[in-house]
Amino acid sequence: MGILIGLLSFVLVVVCLLLGLLVLIQLPKKEAGMGMAFGSGAVDTLLGAGAGSALTSITKWLGGIFLGLCILLAWLGNMKNGSASAAKAVREAVSRSEAAAPATPAVNALVTPTNASPAASAPAPTAAPAK
Numbered sequence: 037m038g039i040l041i042g043l044l045s046f047v048l049v050v051v052c053l054l055l056g057l058l059v060l061i062q063l064p065k066k067e068a069g070m071g072m073a074f075g076s077g078a079v080d081t082l083l084g085a086g087a088g089s090a091l092t093s094i095t096k097w098l099g100g101i102f103l104g105l106c107i108l109l110a111w112l113g114n115m116k117n118g119s120a121s122a123a124k125a126v127r128e129a130v131s132r133s134e135a136a137a138p139a140t141p142a143v144n145a146l147v148t149p150t151n152a153s154p155a156a157s158a159p160a161p162t163a164a165p166a167k
Contacts, residue, residue: 048105
């Protein structure tokens with residue numbers, strides 16, 4: 037599982053770099069900007085007049101691949117960490133703590149006299165049995 041996540045992460049980085057490069061070389065709306073600085077005129081010369089639509093199509097595909105890889109990596113990471121088993125462990129810990137809690141009568145915990153002192157409401161100590 038770790039090798040697959042590492043391989044997909046590497047592919048994601050390559051897709052990110054290609055996507056950034058494609059965005060930078062695309063033709064700008066007003067024929068100025070970063071696209072011209074990185075040689076968008078050379079792209080037209082090399083790839084022809086329809087290069088703008090081809091680059092746009094490739095950018096859309098790489099964007100979809102980027103999104104799919106992100107979702108897949110998030111799902112694989114979730115499966116690797118085992119969040120379902122972690123939730124089960126939390127539920128078991130809560131049930132164990134509830135079982136280990138001392139049983140106190142609800143009446144004594146909820147009903148206390150309003151005019152009694154704390155010493156009066158405390159239970160009287162009982163004598164230890166003689167041996």
